[in-house]
Amino acid sequence: xTFSHIPVLCGExxxxxxxxxxxxxxxxxxxxxxxxxQIVFRLDKAGRLFGFDRDEEAVEAAKNRLAAYDKQIxxxxxxxxxxxxxxxxxxxxxxxxxxxxxxISSHQIDDETRGFSYMKDGPLDMRMDxxxxxxxxxxxxxxxxxxxxxxxxxxxxxxxxxxxxxxVTKEREKGEIATTGALNDIxxxxxxxxxxxxxxxxxxxxxxxxxxxxxxxxxxxxDCVNEWISFLHPGGRLAIITFHSLxxxxxxxxxxxxQKPCICPPKTPVCVCGRVSAxxxxxxxxxxxxxxxxxxxxxxxxxxxxIFEKKxxxxxxxxxx
Numbered sequence: 001x002t003f004s005h006i007p008v009l010c011g012e013x014x015x016x017x018x019x020x021x022x023x024x025x026x027x028x029x030x031x032x033x034x035x036x037x038q039i040v041f042r043l044d045k046a047g048r049l050f051g052f053d054r055d056e057e058a059v060e061a062a063k064n065r066l067a068a069y070d071k072q073i074x075x076x077x078x079x080x081x082x083x084x085x086x087x088x089x090x091x092x093x094x095x096x097x098x099x100x101x102x103x104i105s106s107h108q109i110d111d112e113t114r115g116f117s118y119m120k121d122g123p124l125d126m127r128m129d130x131x132x133x134x135x136x137x138x139x140x141x142x143x144x145x146x147x148x149x150x151x152x153x154x155x156x157x158x159x160x161x162x163x164x165x166x167x168v169t170k171e172r173e174k175g176e177i178a179t180t181g182a183l184n185d186i187x188x189x190x191x192x193x194x195x196x197x198x199x200x201x202x203x204x205x206x207x208x209x210x211x212x213x214x215x216x217x218x219x220x221x222x223d224c225v226n227e228w229i230s231f232l233h234p235g236g237r238l239a240i241i242t243f244h245s246l247x248x249x250x251x252x253x254x255x256x257x258x259q260k261p262c263i264c265p266p267k268t269p270v271c272v273c274g275r276v277s278a279x280x281x282x283x284x285x286x287x288x289x290x291x292x293x294x295x296x297x298x299x300x301x302x303x304x305x306x307i308f309e310k311k312x313x314x315x316x317x318x319x320x321x
Contacts, residue, residue: 018097019039024048025097096236098231098236102247122181136214148164157205164190188203241305243304
C-alpha cells in the first residue's frame with residue numbers, strides 16, 4: 001500500500017517555525033514528509049533537516065519523497081523520545097526549529113493490516129513501531145478488567161469504560177479477540193442503544209485509548225517537550241500539532257510552565273524562587289484548521305497547533321508570580 005498522508009496545518013506550522021535558509025530543523029514525526037518537504041524546500045546548501053519516525057514504512061516513504069534533498073537530510077527510524085540523545089551522538093548541538101505532528105497518519109488509519117481503524121476489519125495491532133512486542137491484541141486479551149477500564153477511561157475519556165471492559169473480559173473467555181471487527185462488535189453491544197444514536201462512533205474513544213496505551217503516547221511527553229525547548233538555539237521555535245485533548249493539555253501546560261516557571265506562593269509580591277523563563281508561548285490561543293482545510297481533509301478537524309519560542313540571550317522574561 002502506497003504511503004499517503006495529508007499534512008495538517010502545514011502552512012501555519014511552516015510559518016510558525018520562521019525558517020532560516022541555513023538553519024537546522026527537526027521533524028520529530030516525519031510521516032510521509034509532507035511538512036518536512038516544505039521545510040527542506042526553504043533551506044539552502046548550509047541548511048539541515050533531521051527527520052524521525054518510529055514507523056519504518058514512514059521512514060522509507062520520507063526518504064523516497066525527499067530523495068532530491070539527500071545531501072541536506074537525515075531520516076532516522078527512531079522514537080522522538082530518543083531524538084535529542086541521537087542527535088547529540090551525531091554531533092548536533094542544537095536546532096533552530098522543531099516540529100512535532102503527534103497525530104496518527106492517514107496511511108496508518110487506511111491500511112487495515114495496521115489495525116488502527118474500527119471502520120475496517122483487520123488484525124488487532126495498533127503498533128506504530130512494528131518492532132515492538134506489545135500490541136492492542138495483547139492488551140485486550142491479557143490485561144485485567146480493572147486495567148482495561150482505566151485505559152478506556154483515562155486515555156479515551158470513555159464514560160462507559162467499565163461496561164466495555166466487562167464485556168471484553170467476558171467475551172475473551174470464549175476465545176481470543178484477534179481483530180478490530182471483533183472488538184468493534186463487542187463495543188457496540190456494550191454501549192447502550194441510546195448512546196449509539198448520537199455523537200461519534202461508539203468505538204472511537206476505545207480505539208484511541210488502546211492506541212495511546214500500545215504506543216505509550218502520553219508517557220514522558222512533557223519531559224520531551226522540555227527537552228526540545230532546551231535543545232533549541234536562542235530564538236528557535238517549537239511547533240507541536242496535537243489531535244486530542246489529552247495531548248494538547250500536556251503541551252499547553254508544559255509551554256506555560258516553561259514560560260512562567262515561578263513556583264512562589266500566589267501572594268508573593270516578588271519572585272524569590274529564582275526559576276528562569278525558557279521563553280514564551282506564541283499567540284494567546286491555539287491555532288486550529290480553517291473551515292476550508294477541514295472541508296478538504298475532515299481528519300484535520302480536531303488538530304491544534306501550539307508554538308513556543310526559545311528565549312534569546314538578551315531577552316528579559318518576567319518571572320513574577
